[in-house]
Amino acid sequence: MATTRISGYRPGLVDLAAGQISREIFVNDEIYREELERVFARAWLFVGHESQIPSPGDFFVSSMGEESVILCRDRAHKVHVFLNSCRHRGMKVCRYDEGNAAVLTCPYHGWSYSTDGRLVGVPYFREAYHGTLDRSAWGLVEVAQSYLYKGTVWATWDPAAPPFLEYLGDFLPYIDLTLDSWDGSDGGTEILCGIQKWRVPCNWKFPAENFSGDSYHNISHRSVDLVGIGPSGSGRRDMPELNMARKLHIAFPERGHQTTSYLLPREAAPPPAYQQSSVVSDYFRECEEARRRKRGDWGRMITLVGETFPNTAYLARQPRTLAAWHPRGAHETEVWRWFLVDKSAPAEVKDFLRDYYIRYSGPGGMTEQDDMENWNYAHSASRGTIARRYPYSYEQGLGAEVENYEWEGFRVPGTVCDLTQAKSSEHNLRNFYRRWAEFMAAGSWDELMHWRRPARAEAAE
Amino acid sequence: MSEPVNIRQIAPGTKIALVDGALAEVVSNPADGVWVFARYLSSPDDPARVGSEDMIFAQDILEIRDSSE
Numbered sequence: 001m002a003t004t005r006i007s008g009y010r011p012g013l014v015d016l017a018a019g020q021i022s023r024e025i026f027v028n029d030e031i032y033r034e035e036l037e038r039v040f041a042r043a044w045l046f047v048g049h050e051s052q053i054p055s056p057g058d059f060f061v062s063s064m065g066e067e068s069v070i071l072c073r074d075r076a077h078k079v080h081v082f083l084n085s086c087r088h089r090g091m092k093v094c095r096y097d098e099g100n101a102a103v104l105t106c107p108y109h110g111w112s113y114s115t116d117g118r119l120v121g122v123p124y125f126r127e128a129y130h131g132t133l134d135r136s137a138w139g140l141v142e143v144a145q146s147y148l149y150k151g152t153v154w155a156t157w158d159p160a161a162p163p164f165l166e167y168l169g170d171f172l173p174y175i176d177l178t179l180d181s182w183d184g185s186d187g188g189t190e191i192l193c194g195i196q197k198w199r200v201p202c203n204w205k206f207p208a209e210n211f212s213g214d215s216y217h218n219i220s221h222r223s224v225d226l227v228g229i230g231p232s233g234s235g236r237r238d239m240p241e242l243n244m245a246r247k248l249h250i251a252f253p254e255r256g257h258q259t260t261s262y263l264l265p266r267e268a269a270p271p272p273a274y275q276q277s278s279v280v281s282d283y284f285r286e287c288e289e290a291r292r293r294k295r296g297d298w299g300r301m302i303t304l305v306g307e308t309f310p311n312t313a314y315l316a317r318q319p320r321t322l323a324a325w326h327p328r329g330a331h332e333t334e335v336w337r338w339f340l341v342d343k344s345a346p347a348e349v350k351d352f353l354r355d356y357y358i359r360y361s362g363p364g365g366m367t368e369q370d371d372m373e374n375w376n377y378a379h380s381a382s383r384g385t386i387a388r389r390y391p392y393s394y395e396q397g398l399g400a401e402v403e404n405y406e407w408e409g410f411r412v413p414g415t416v417c418d419l420t421q422a423k424s425s426e427h428n429l430r431n432f433y434r435r436w437a438e439f440m441a442a443g444s445w446d447e448l449m450h451w452r453r454p455a456r457a458e459a460a461e
Numbered sequence: 462m463s464e465p466v467n468i469r470q471i472a473p474g475t476k477i478a479l480v481d482g483a484l485a486e487v488v489s490n491p492a493d494g495v496w497v498f499a500r501y502l503s504s505p506d507d508p509a510r511v512g513s514e515d516m517i518f519a520q521d522i523l524e525i526r527d528s529s530e
Contacts, residue, residue: 102491102498103516110495110518121496121516 019395032330040065046312074116083141150187171257184291198363202379211313213260213428256309256435258428397425
């Protein structure tokens with residue numbers, strides 16, 4: 001795999017049979033430019049959370065790939081996602097991170113748009129344009145599709161992309177484990193405070209891979225474990241129930257999504273947690289008992305981390321966050337992290353979680369600092385002419401994954417690699433890159449929707 | 462030549478004279494420094510606009526008039 005002259009993506013850079021992936025896909029600028037077109041202009045991307053724009057006129061400037069976009073709520077309460085670029089000369093229409101506006105006015109020449117995207121203000125419309133400019137043809141560019149799911153807002157530029165829920169497929173219940181209230185009620189989460197944004201000098205796929213389920217790098221968090229940043233003052237988390245659970249890598253090969261989750265025994269009672277505050281401890285004990293009653297076997301599932309292809313990551317508990325890995329060139333990633341809490345939780349619970357979350361995640365979070373250091377130096381040490389000749393190894397657990405995994409009466413959706421004894425695998429990471437390679441090779445969404453093919457074949461007959 | 466008007470400070474109810482000779486009353490102000498929403502009170506060039514609301518561009522505002530006018 002000596003690939004020193006790569007002028008763009010070529011099949012073979014991702015060799016899943018051998019468990020090897022070329023460093024070129026992380027450090028090559030031309031591959032990056034193709035990625036923007038083939039991955040980020042096609043896939044469903046996480047844009048923001050409805051709780052950031054509760055009122056008509058509220059807007060939040062987000063990102064899709066390298067594109068700046070405006071997430072806003074119009075006067076009729078409908079949520080929109082627009083390209084943040086004036087149709088006249090391309091100036092950013094919104095330069096604030098968030099706010100409220102009756103109209104979105106471009107500061108360059110003054111073209112102005114209503115919050116539903118229509119061009120409503122054109123300076124010298126009658127004089128300079130003689131009243132002939134077709135304003136209806138010059139509204140803000142809107143995404144091809146958008147979807148609201150339990151407070152989260154998603155969008156894609158590609159009209160041929162499948163509907164959002166079909167894009168997720170059987171991965172949906174794992175996302176619910178992050179977005180539902182702690183007691184198992186549908187939805188009910190909100191963003192805690194603002195979001196954190198920072199830049200890391202690495203390719204966006206380093207964090208995406210990490211949150212797909214890199215179960216091998218725990219050693220790099222050893223110092224955090226020793227310091228004891230967890231909610232009860234020891235370790236990183238306060239989840240003793242994981243010691244009695246099956247630790248699973250769960251992947252969805254046709255979709256590119258994956259998670260590291262734990263399946264609890266059928267009869268396991270929730271152990272005590274958050275013992276430093278009786279209010280917080282009582283809240284979580286009651287919620288956890290309710291969750292297990294409501295959700296049946298799904299109440300036994302605890303998601304640790306997950307990644308929706310391509311660039312949205314989850315931590316479902318301790319801390320409970322969403323992250324987007326925004327590409328800013330082949331060699332830089334802008335990380336945005338949203339922190340979630342139950343909207344109905346007591347203020348003391350939210351305050352407690354805020355303190356814990358910022359100890360753990362974000363640019364000042366101790367665990368995330370460990371990760372950033374790894375991604376940063378792995379990237380820079382892979383850019384050299386010599387370094388990029390040598391592929392990375394992704395051989396852990398090759399051939400060890402199973403379909404129809406079942407434990408104590410619960411059949412787990414997805415292909416599963418049981419890590420309980422194996423400790424680690426790279427099953428999920430291979431799954432991420434399999435889908436990435438498919439996106440890079442495919443000419444259209446038609447080639448990416450494998451799951452529709454049997455139905456098509458039947459229809460043809 | 463009139464001084465430029467700082468339109469961000471114009472409150473609803475304020476009357477404004479426009480460069481084309483029209484007079485309008487501000488209905489709301491998004492405070493973006495570029496536009497105000499106003500209702501035409503008179504419009505010598507286009508009498509049909511009287512009573513209608515429109516977005517008024519900052520550079521089309523000549524001056525602020527007394528509310529008694």
